[in-house]
Amino acid sequence: xxxxxxxxxxxxxxxxxxxxxxxxxxxxxxxxxxxxxxxxxxxxxxxxxxxxxxxxxxxxxxxxxxxxxxxxxxxxxxxxxxxxxxxxxxxxxxxxxxxxxxxxxxxxxxxxxxxxxxxxxxxxxxxxxxxxxxxxxxxxxxxxxxxxxxxxxxxxxxxxxxxxxxxxxxxxxxxxxxxxxxxxxxxxxxxxxxxxxxxxxxxxxxxxxxxxxxxxxxxxxxxxxxxxxxxxxxxxxxxxxxxxxxxxxxxxxxxxxxxxxxxxxxxxxxxxxxxxxxxxxxxxxxxxxxxxxxxxxxxxxxxxxxxxxxxxxxxxxxxxxxxxxxxxxxxxxxxxxxxxxxxxxxxxxxxxxxxxxxxxxxxxxxxxxxxxxxxxxxxxxxxxxxxxxxxxxxxxxxxxxxxxxxxxxxxxxxxxxxxxxxxxxxxxxxxxxxxxxxxxxxxxxxxxxxxxxxxxxxxxxxxxxxxxxxxxxxxxxxxxxxxxxxxxx
Amino acid sequence: xxxxxxxxxxxxxxxxxxxxxxxxxxxxxxxxxxxxxxxxxxxxxxxxxxxxxxxxxxxxxxxxxxxxxxxxxxxxxxxxxxxxxxxxxxxxxxxxxxxxxxxxxxxxxxxxxxxxxxxxxxxxxxxxxxxxxxxxxxxxxxxxxxxxxxxxxxxxxxxxxxxxxxxxxxxxxxxxxxxxxxxxxxxxxxxxxxxxxxxxxxxxxxxxxxxxxxxxxxxxxxxxxxxxxxxxxxxxxxxxxxxxxxxxxxxxxxxxxxxxxxxxxxxxxxxxxxxxxxxxxxxxxxxxxxxxxxxxxxxxxxxxxxxxxxxxxxxxxxxxxxxxxxxxxxxxxxxxxxxxxxxxxxxxxxxxxxxxxxxxxxxxxxxxxxxxxxxxxxxxxxxxxxxxxxxxxxxxxxxxxxxxxxxxxxxxxxxxxxxxxxxxxxxxxxxxxxxxxxxxxxxxxxxxxxxxxxxxxxxxxxxxxxxxxxxxxxxxxxxxxxxxxxxxxxx
Numbered sequence: 001x002x003x004x005x006x007x008x009x010x011x012x013x014x015x016x017x018x019x020x021x022x023x024x025x026x027x028x029x030x031x032x033x034x035x036x037x038x039x040x041x042x043x044x045x046x047x048x049x050x051x052x053x054x055x056x057x058x059x060x061x062x063x064x065x066x067x068x069x070x071x072x073x074x075x076x077x078x079x080x081x082x083x084x085x086x087x088x089x090x091x092x093x094x095x096x097x098x099x100x101x102x103x104x105x106x107x108x109x110x111x112x113x114x115x116x117x118x119x120x121x122x123x124x125x126x127x128x129x130x131x132x133x134x135x136x137x138x139x140x141x142x143x144x145x146x147x148x149x150x151x152x153x154x155x156x157x158x159x160x161x162x163x164x165x166x167x168x169x170x171x172x173x174x175x176x177x178x179x180x181x182x183x184x185x186x187x188x189x190x191x192x193x194x195x196x197x198x199x200x201x202x203x204x205x206x207x208x209x210x211x212x213x214x215x216x217x218x219x220x221x222x223x224x225x226x227x228x229x230x231x232x233x234x235x236x237x238x239x240x241x242x243x244x245x246x247x248x249x250x251x252x253x254x255x256x257x258x259x260x261x262x263x264x265x266x267x268x269x270x271x272x273x274x275x276x277x278x279x280x281x282x283x284x285x286x287x288x289x290x291x292x293x294x295x296x297x298x299x300x301x302x303x304x305x306x307x308x309x310x311x312x313x314x315x316x317x318x319x320x321x322x323x324x325x326x327x328x329x330x331x332x333x334x335x336x337x338x339x340x341x342x343x344x345x346x347x348x349x350x351x352x353x354x355x356x357x358x359x360x361x362x363x364x365x366x367x368x369x370x371x372x373x374x375x376x377x378x379x380x381x382x383x384x385x386x387x388x389x390x391x392x393x394x395x396x397x398x399x400x401x402x403x404x405x406x407x408x409x410x411x412x413x414x415x416x417x418x419x420x421x422x423x424x425x426x427x428x429x430x431x432x433x434x435x436x437x438x439x440x441x442x443x444x445x446x447x448x449x450x451x452x453x454x455x456x457x458x459x460x461x462x463x464x465x466x467x468x469x470x471x472x473x474x475x476x477x478x479x480x481x482x483x484x485x486x487x488x489x
Numbered sequence: 490x491x492x493x494x495x496x497x498x499x500x501x502x503x504x505x506x507x508x509x510x511x512x513x514x515x516x517x518x519x520x521x522x523x524x525x526x527x528x529x530x531x532x533x534x535x536x537x538x539x540x541x542x543x544x545x546x547x548x549x550x551x552x553x554x555x556x557x558x559x560x561x562x563x564x565x566x567x568x569x570x571x572x573x574x575x576x577x578x579x580x581x582x583x584x585x586x587x588x589x590x591x592x593x594x595x596x597x598x599x600x601x602x603x604x605x606x607x608x609x610x611x612x613x614x615x616x617x618x619x620x621x622x623x624x625x626x627x628x629x630x631x632x633x634x635x636x637x638x639x640x641x642x643x644x645x646x647x648x649x650x651x652x653x654x655x656x657x658x659x660x661x662x663x664x665x666x667x668x669x670x671x672x673x674x675x676x677x678x679x680x681x682x683x684x685x686x687x688x689x690x691x692x693x694x695x696x697x698x699x700x701x702x703x704x705x706x707x708x709x710x711x712x713x714x715x716x717x718x719x720x721x722x723x724x725x726x727x728x729x730x731x732x733x734x735x736x737x738x739x740x741x742x743x744x745x746x747x748x749x750x751x752x753x754x755x756x757x758x759x760x761x762x763x764x765x766x767x768x769x770x771x772x773x774x775x776x777x778x779x780x781x782x783x784x785x786x787x788x789x790x791x792x793x794x795x796x797x798x799x800x801x802x803x804x805x806x807x808x809x810x811x812x813x814x815x816x817x818x819x820x821x822x823x824x825x826x827x828x829x830x831x832x833x834x835x836x837x838x839x840x841x842x843x844x845x846x847x848x849x850x851x852x853x854x855x856x857x858x859x860x861x862x863x864x865x866x867x868x869x870x871x872x873x874x875x876x877x878x879x880x881x882x883x884x885x886x887x888x889x890x891x892x893x894x895x896x897x898x899x900x901x902x903x904x905x906x907x908x909x910x911x912x913x914x915x916x917x918x919x920x921x922x923x924x925x926x927x928x929x930x931x932x933x934x935x936x937x938x939x940x941x942x943x944x945x946x947x948x949x950x951x952x953x954x955x956x957x958x959x960x961x962x963x964x965x966x967x968x969x970x971x972x973x974x975x976x977x978x979x980x
Contacts (some may be wrong), residue, residue: 067887067961138881163924171916175878176909183890187897437751 003052003059006045007074007129010084013042014122018115025111032099035114039092046088053081054479060131069191072138075131077194078480079333083257084128085477087250087338087467091121093459094245097348100455101241104355112149113239117246119146127257133182133192133266136258137174140222144170147251149327150242151235158237165234166344170221171418173228178219181212185266193259198268210277216262217281222255223318224311225281226288233307240351243303249341253336256317260332263486269324269381286335286416288315293423300361302350305427306343308470309386312420313339323413326485328404331397333481334474338393341467342385348460349379352452362431367440371450374457376435378464383428385467388421393470494563494619495540496549499533499572500628502526505609511604519603520587526607527579530614534576538569544970548620557681560722565618567971570824571747572617574831578739579610581835585946586732589842592642593730602642606736608635613744622670622756623680624749629666629712632744633659636737640729651724658711658721665708672701673756682756689757699766705752706768713745715809716779719802726798731842734794738801738838739831746808746827750820753812754975763815766808772813777907779806784914788921793851796918797837800877803911804830805974807892810904814895820972821965822891828964829876829884832954836873839947840866843939856922858931863938867926869951874919878956883958887965 001009017038024031052059053076060075076084098117102110123146126139144167152163186192188203209251217225224232235247263272291314296308301318316339322333352375353359353368369376385392398417405413451457470477494650506526512518541547541564549562594602612632619625637659643653674680676697677688692698707718714722722742726734760766783802790796805824811823840852843866848855860867876883889908896904938944957964 064959066882066959067890067965079942134881141880149927152924152928155930160924160928163928164920167920168916172913175880175912175916180893180909183893184897187894 001048003049003057003076004061004104006049007061007076008063009057010042010045010049010088010125010129011074011122013038013045014118014125016328017042018118018122021111021114021118028110031111031114032095034101035095035118036092038061038118039088039095039121040336040433042125043088043092046084046125049076050085050476052076053078056474056483062131066134069186071130071132071133072135073190073193074126074129074135075194076129078483079257079260080128080130082333082337082477082480083253084125086337087121087124087128089434090245090249090340090344093243093462094344095319096455097244097351097459100243100453100459101239101351101355105239107153107239108155108228109153113153116146116149117242120246121148122252122332124254127254130194130261132194133185136261137178137182137289140174140178140220140254140258141171141253144174144222147235147246150246151238153239153242162234162237165192166231169228169231173219173221176219177215177342181215181219184212186319189425196265196308198266198271200266201268202272209271209275210280213267213272213275213277213281216266217259217284220255220258220262222431224252224288225284225318226291226311226315229288229311232311233304236301236303238306238345240303240354243307244344244347245352247307248347249340253315253340256314256332257336259318260321260329260336263321264329269326269329272322273324278322278324282319282410282413285315285319285322286412288312289319289395289416289420290423291422293427297423297427300363301367302360302362302431303347305362306346306350309346309424309427310343310389312424313343313386316397316401316417316420317414320397320404320438323401323404323408323410325404325408327400327407328333329485330478330481331400333484334400334477335397337477338385338397338467338470339488341393341463341470342382345378345382345460345463345467346386348456348463349375351381352456352460355456356449356452361403362434364441366434366438367436369397369435372452374461375453378460379435380432381464381467383432387424391468391471393467393474396471396474492536494542494549494670495533495537496547496564497551499530499537499576500611500615500618502529502533503607503614507604507607507611510600510607513600515599517587519600520583520590523586523603523607524583527576527583527587527610530576530610531573531580534569534573537564538566538573540564541566541569542967543901544974545759554629557684559683560624561620561622561683562618563683564618565971565974566967567747567750567824567974570967570971571744571827571967572614573742574828575610575613575617575740578736578831578835581946581949582732582736585839585842585943588940588942589731589846593732594642598642602639602681602730605635605638606733607920608632609639609736613740616744616748620682621680622673622682625682626663626670629748630663632741633663633712636733636741639733639737640725642733643728643730643844645728647724648728651721651728654673655721655725658718662708662711665704665711667708669701669703669705669708672697672704676701682751685756686758689761693706694765698761702752702761702766704756706749709745709749709752713742713749714802716775716783716802716806718806719779719783721807722802723795723798726801727792729797731838731845735835735838735842738797740836742805743803743827743831745884746823748804750812750823750975759815759976769813769815772809775812775905776806776809777904779809780804780907780911781914784911784918787918790918791853793853793856793922794838794841797834797841800915800918801830801834803915804834807888807908807911810907811892811895814899814901814904815976816895816898817969817972817976818891818895818898820975821968822895824886824968824971825891825964826888827970829888829957832884832950832957833873833876836869836947836950836954837877839943839950840870840873843943843947846943847936847939848933853921856926857929858926858933859936860923860927862931862933862936866939866945866947869944869947870926871923872951872954874923876958878915878919881958882955884954884964885958887958887961
């Protein structure tokens with residue numbers, strides 16, 4: 001199998017999987033076997049591409065050409081490889097978790113759920129491997145559309161309303177701003193390809209550059225830069241596996257991944273260094289980090305607190321990339337992976353608590369650590385990674401981020417990172433404390449429960465382990481992240 | 490033999506078939522004849538486009554009378570392109586018509602229905618073929634009169650008032666066009682469009698000529714449903730039989746847009762229209778208002794056919810924007826949208842026709858739960874909706890792409906904003922239906938998927954929506970060479 005075929009397969013496998021899931025929808029056991037097998041096959045395919053990319057090659061394949069210069073093209077560079085690996089690695093684990101969760105909660109429409117999930121993963125692969133802005137945009141839209149039925153899964157009035165917010169914000173920003181920015185780029189440069197060093201250099205300057213930059217940053221609504229972050233908390237009405245893989249990993253990471261791609265391969269770091277617009281985005285990202293953390297502090301609903309934490313963590317990536325130093329670019333890429341492992345663990349734990357204890361609020365969690373020791377251990381590891389303490393993956397990316405900020409003497413960025421670390425601690429430590437050290441409240445609604453179903457526990461243990469492993473063995477992601485900046489670090 | 494008489498045959502075959510169909514017994518025979526006629530028209534139209542695709546011009550002298558005295562049929566790539574669109578839509582609509590018409594039209598009127606349909610087809614094709622401006626008026630009236638009749642055949646009684654409203658406005662439009670033609674004739678003494686174009690420079694800038702131009706412009710604007718002369722359209726589309734809504738939405742306004750382009754660019758010339766008369770200061774604001782206000786109104790419609798009709802008014806606005814920019818890219822965008830909008834609206838109205846066939850209503854609340862009951866129909870509706878919004882890989886994206894590029898070339902930011910707002914509003918009105926169809930519990934438990942004879946043409950059009958959104962070589966190259974030809978350059 002050549003690398004080119006593997007790229008196409010990585011996009012096709014989930015689609016074929018979706019078809020097979022649809023065909024086997026009447027038999028749940030078979031359907032879920034197909035789901036698992038598809039995700040494992042995809043992981044194998046993506047991993048088979050890893051040696052090629054680590055070798056410094058950049059396989060690419062053009063699927064079709066719509067108009068001269070407008071093509072559907074896939075092109076696998078280090079950052080895309082990293083993102084594809086993270087998503088493909090977490091999908092089988094998430095499928096395992098989904099099986100436990102969806103059965104444990106007797107959810108309806110499970111076939112639709114698995115089909116949409118597979119399509120979403122296919123478009124995530126497409127985003128990771130997109131060779132130009134048009135391909136990226138198409139896959140980005142498919143991802144929005146395929147996750148919409150997952151958000152509105154429950155079908156009640158609340159879910160529909162949340163779905164409207166979700167789709168409204170994501171579609172309108174992407175069609176209103178992102179598409180416009182892409183067309184503008186095409187008008188200016190005559191190409192949409194991602195090129196090292198950027199394609200816009202020397203083509204646009206001054207206020208126009210700033211407008212274009214803002215169109216991109218607010219066009220990529222999935223990066224949830226304030227004030228267009230509202231869709232993410234809204235999406236929390238979805239079943240927890242969706243929040244875990246899609247709204248902590250695939251969808252939101254697709255957003256910040258696109259931001260990094262646009263900054264590195266469309267604008268180019270050198271060009272942004274001399275523009276005031278880059279500083280503004282840096283400030284906006286800092287603002288988002290702090291404000292989202294403060295809002296998270298005030299949420300009692302566990303999933304909502306996690307959602308606001310995600311918003312703030314996403315802006316870390318934006319902040320890191322807009323420090324515009326090679327080291328912080330590495331940090332941005334690493335944080336995409338580090339946050340993914342940590343946050344999926346946290347969501348898995350939240351879903352586990354919901355399945356076993358039917359609890360959704362933080363104030364109900366007193367003493368739950370003794371009833372669900374595995375779940376809360378994993379939760380604690382995830383939370384420590386969010387705060388950025390060793391020995392977890394979150395420490396690594398924060399370390400690089402701070403080094404980059406010092407190198408560029410971005411005092412603002414340093415302050416934001418320090419302040420938000422304190423805030424992260426302030427909203428995660430109380431949960432851990434309550435779970436392990438507080439006495440459970442005695443009320444009549446309390447019923448006895450133990451751990452969640454085995455599939456759920458297994459899944460969250462794996463992701464917690466991955467969070468730790470990434471700290472001890474960061475070689476592969478680090479190598480991918482460093483080659484993103486051409487090896488300067 | 491067929492080669493030389495292609496353009497005449499295109500008009501005459503449906504024209505002769507119309508009275509024959511009228512005297513056939515009611516049943517399936519009239520449908521069969523009409524289907525055969527429209528299929529043969531499609532074949533002829535394809536042959537014709539093939540002949541002129543290289544930029545050549547075919548001149549056909551009717552009855553052997555030399556132009557400018559006799560009537561000349563003058564075919565270049567634009568005519569052939571629009572003729573192909575009309576014939577193609579007719580050929581795809583007719584297989585769909587069989588069941589839909591049997592359900593919506595009383596049996597005793599079926600042969601009359603198909604007869605009027607053929608007249609309408611003949612009129613529309615005639616407009617695309619003729620090079621004589623008075624002849625064009627005649628064909629415009631043939632198509633208009635037959636469409637008044639067709640709309641009035643709608644099931645609800647409101648169809649009668651809708652048809653009457655259309656008749657009223659259409660007749661005013663026709664009168665304006667006739668006055669315009671008369672004035673132009675008075676100044677130049679000729680009715681042949683090529684000849685008119687050649688003689689106009691000698692008499693340029695007289696008040697009479699300008700008046701003629703304005704009369705023609707407004708007359709055609711009524712037929713095209715340009716904002717604010719569009720009020721006949723929503724009712725006409727909402728209450729006409731499904732097949733007629735599909736056919737008229739996809740062809741009648743497109744042919745009117747073609748006439749507008751012809752009159753502005755071929756007959757009077759871009760320099761008179763834009764440099765002396767400054768009509769872009771009329772076209773661009775009206776088109777922008779149409780895009781935004783009609784889309785806004787569409788959001789608040791509960792009859793979905795009516796909603797799509799308002800969407801059509803907005804889409805006509807896009808076509809006018811391209812004409813108003815009057816650059817090669819702008820005109821390319823207009824011509825592309827002419828074709829592409831026909832595809833998306835045909836798909837959407839066909840899906841609605843299937844809903845009407847199965848459910849008996851196209852009110853929003855009756856669409857609840859149809860995503861599960863009629864999965865193929867609603868999937869087609871979503872696909873057509875995505876195309877209307879302008880998502881990449883659909884035809885809607887291609888037309889908007891060219892329109893926005895044309896605006897970039899001019900540096901007109903406000904126009905880009907208008908297009909962006911129009912697209913966002915389209916998301917809103919399409920998504921209301923998607924949400925209702927897929928996520929609201931159904932009230933009809935016994936509704937099933939539409940029959941295959943409705944689904945196949947529907948999906949053929951849906952596939953075309955994607956095919957021409959991916960492989961744009963045909964549509965873009967034809968539109969580009971047509972635009973260059975209209976602006977007087979080499980094709």
